[in-house]
Amino acid sequence: MSLLKVENLKMYYKTLRGYVKAVDDVSFDVGKKGAVGLAGESGCGKTSTALTILRLLPWNAEIISGSMMLDGMDLAKISDRKLRKEVRWKKISMIFQGAMNALHPIYNVGQQITEAILAHEDISKSEALERASELLELVGIEAEKINRYPHELSGGMKQRVVTAMALACNPAMIIADEPTTALDVIVQAQVLKVMKELQRKLDLSWILITHDLSLIAETCQKTAIMYAGKIVEYGDVVSIFKAPLHPYTKKLITAFPSIVGSRRELSSISGFPPDLLSPPQGCRFHPRCDQAMQICKTEEPPLKEKTSKGHYTACHLYGG
Amino acid sequence: MPKDVAIEARNLVKHFPIKMGFFKTLISKQTPVVHAVDDISFKIYKGEIFGLVGESGCGKTTTGRMLINLTEPTSGEVFFNGLNITAISQEHKMRKLRKNMQIIFQDPYESLNPRMGIFDIVAEPLRLQKMTKTSEELREKVAAALEDLDLAPPEEFMYRFPHELSGGQRQRIAIARAFVLRPEFLVADEPVSMLDVSIRSEVLKLLLTLIEKSHSSFLYITHDVALARHMCDRLGVMYLGKIAEMGPTEDLIRKPSHPYTEALIAAVPVPDPTSRRIEVTIKGEVPSAINPPPGCRFHTRCPYAKKICTVEEPELKEIKKDIRVACHFPL
Numbered sequence: 001m002s003l004l005k006v007e008n009l010k011m012y013y014k015t016l017r018g019y020v021k022a023v024d025d026v027s028f029d030v031g032k033k034g035a036v037g038l039a040g041e042s043g044c045g046k047t048s049t050a051l052t053i054l055r056l057l058p059w060n061a062e063i064i065s066g067s068m069m070l071d072g073m074d075l076a077k078i079s080d081r082k083l084r085k086e087v088r089w090k091k092i093s094m095i096f097q098g099a100m101n102a103l104h105p106i107y108n109v110g111q112q113i114t115e116a117i118l119a120h121e122d123i124s125k126s127e128a129l130e131r132a133s134e135l136l137e138l139v140g141i142e143a144e145k146i147n148r149y150p151h152e153l154s155g156g157m158k159q160r161v162v163t164a165m166a167l168a169c170n171p172a173m174i175i176a177d178e179p180t181t182a183l184d185v186i187v188q189a190q191v192l193k194v195m196k197e198l199q200r201k202l203d204l205s206w207i208l209i210t211h212d213l214s215l216i217a218e219t220c221q222k223t224a225i226m227y228a229g230k231i232v233e234y235g236d237v238v239s240i241f242k243a244p245l246h247p248y249t250k251k252l253i254t255a256f257p258s259i260v261g262s263r264r265e266l267s268s269i270s271g272f273p274p275d276l277l278s279p280p281q282g283c284r285f286h287p288r289c290d291q292a293m294q295i296c297k298t299e300e301p302p303l304k305e306k307t308s309k310g311h312y313t314a315c316h317l318y319g320g
Numbered sequence: 321m322p323k324d325v326a327i328e329a330r331n332l333v334k335h336f337p338i339k340m341g342f343f344k345t346l347i348s349k350q351t352p353v354v355h356a357v358d359d360i361s362f363k364i365y366k367g368e369i370f371g372l373v374g375e376s377g378c379g380k381t382t383t384g385r386m387l388i389n390l391t392e393p394t395s396g397e398v399f400f401n402g403l404n405i406t407a408i409s410q411e412h413k414m415r416k417l418r419k420n421m422q423i424i425f426q427d428p429y430e431s432l433n434p435r436m437g438i439f440d441i442v443a444e445p446l447r448l449q450k451m452t453k454t455s456e457e458l459r460e461k462v463a464a465a466l467e468d469l470d471l472a473p474p475e476e477f478m479y480r481f482p483h484e485l486s487g488g489q490r491q492r493i494a495i496a497r498a499f500v501l502r503p504e505f506l507v508a509d510e511p512v513s514m515l516d517v518s519i520r521s522e523v524l525k526l527l528l529t530l531i532e533k534s535h536s537s538f539l540y541i542t543h544d545v546a547l548a549r550h551m552c553d554r555l556g557v558m559y560l561g562k563i564a565e566m567g568p569t570e571d572l573i574r575k576p577s578h579p580y581t582e583a584l585i586a587a588v589p590v591p592d593p594t595s596r597r598i599e600v601t602i603k604g605e606v607p608s609a610i611n612p613p614p615g616c617r618f619h620t621r622c623p624y625a626k627k628i629c630t631v632e633e634p635e636l637k638e639i640k641k642d643i644r645v646a647c648h649f650p651l
Contacts (some may be wrong), residue, residue, distance in 0.1 A: 041517060042516050185543065186583060188587065192589070212515050217592055238593050255520065259590065270522070320518045
């Protein structure tokens with residue numbers, strides 16, 4: 001059962017020099033209790049995809065086409081009011097990149113969490129406070145800490161507070177944008193553990209946005225690899241990590257050193273990600289691909305199921 | 321055959337005093353200090369890449385800066401080729417030594433002067449050290465340094481400014497600047513943590529070839545154990561200003577002897593969805609370095625801590641060949 005189904009989504013930023021094709025024909029779905037990882041280099045459209053789902057877009061962004069189905073609603077079409085009243089926080093909430101540094105310094109943790117609850121639900125302040133302390137316990141912070149101010153908390157705790165805040169209105173899904181990048185390894189492992197527990201305890205779905213593929217391997221069931229605004233490979237984590245198809249995915253996986261197994265050479269991708277104002281013709285990866293063929297320069301490969309079921313890739317190497 | 325020591329730290333200590341208000345200084349007898357680095361000793365051999373790993377705030381960066389005399393140690397000595405560099409007080413003498421010790425900083429957006437062209441940035445160390453006689457020679461050396469880092473053709477980069485370059489290119493300029501003097505010893509402080517994944521591995525590769533080519537000794541500071549494993553010959557694991565464990569990289573990763581090393585390795589995410597990871601056993605976060613815990617500094621988070629750990633500080637002892645551990649009950 002899918003909870004959110006994104007199909008052929010296109011979102012462009014309008015600029016004086018033309019359209020920046022930040023999200024170009026992206027399709028994926030997130031199952032109930034499922035976790036999907038969006039991975040790719042900076043500027044590949046991961047965050048833009050997430051912002052499009054919640055329609056938290058700047059004025060110059062335009063959803064060109066596509067649909068985002070959630071509980072029979074198309075998030076691309078429903079009114080702003082309905083989106084605000086019914087979807088944000090209650091169905092899908094988001095943990096922004098660096099959110100832990102965005103906590104208000106002069107309000108304590110309890111006040112900040114209850115603010116979110118009171119803005120969306122019609123309950124009394126004391127009920128909201130009670131709920132806030134429950135939420136804190138859920139993410140592994142003692143309820144007494146509810147009166148603490150952000151400066152009294154460590155990085156890992158702040159990240160957990162932000163996670164608790166995202167849970168404030170019992171959403172079915174959380175979008176987390178680089179939730180652990182500023183944290184140390186041990187603290188990162190602790191936060192990931194909390195995320196996995198929440199998924200199990202509350203039947204939560206996650207979209208995890210990160211550039212670190214190993215985080216996705218640890219926490220997600222499915223993953224979409226993005227390059228220059230497009231999904232180049234999509235499927236369950238095991239088949240993507242064990243048998244990656246797209247040359248970009250292969251390189252991305254071996255670009256990270258691993259702590260297990262034998263020491264091997266790291267692969268590197270020469271060149272730079274393309275300018276999304278005028279992406280290259282054909283396959284967008286072809287200028288940096290060492291297996292590029294003639295057809296790659298002219299024809300854009302569609303995202304198709306190739307070798308195994310549920311494993312999609314957009315590459316000419318595997319036939320049309 | 322005993323290897324030649326390039327640089328040696330002996331009982332290095334760095335305490336940063338905490339700024340207090342005027343009245344507090346009148347009341348309190350002692351200024352509180354942050355124990356950034358607390359009595360550490362190690363050697364880096366010639367041609368070796370030594371890694372310092374640990375969580376943020378464990379004192380790795382301070383150690384790196386003290387080794388090349390950018391931060392003055394509170395006590396302890398640093399020997400570079402047998403010469404005590406902490407005793408050198410005159411700047412002009414130190415400047416001569418700087419020819420042989422360079423640093424690559426973490427953030428290439430901060431470490432390059434935005435008002436200097438790339439040519440001047442890379443040429444500055446050569447000019448300061450008076451390494452070149454003619455301007456042609458200077459030009460040649462700068463061009464060679466840029467080419468070494470795959471910034472080719474060099475003419476295309478020389479006349480640009482840092483803001484015209486991407487993060488990866490900037491960091492390569494910073495590396496070119498450090499290597500242009502062919503230093504004997506280099507410190508790299510998280511040189512790739514600000515870079516994007518696909519660029520990261522390329523910079524690391526270039527760094528490794530350059531180190532090999534110039535036979536430099538290298539101190540690589542990072543929080544990423546997997547990266548340290550890829551880069552370093554030997555590792556030192558730091559915790560709260562102390563070295564917890566030190567030894568050859570592979571031995572340390574395969575069979576850690578200190579509980580902290582074990583936890584640090586277990587916490588690294590593995591890019592393999594089918595592998596079962598060991599659960600993180602340690603809780604909480606690094607205690608404050610102002611009042612570090614008595615006894616073993618790790619005892620507050622250690623799953624194996626016993627009574628003795630809370631009172632007596634373990635010494636860094638050699639338990640196996642080349643492996644030194646500071647723990648009462650090494651694993």
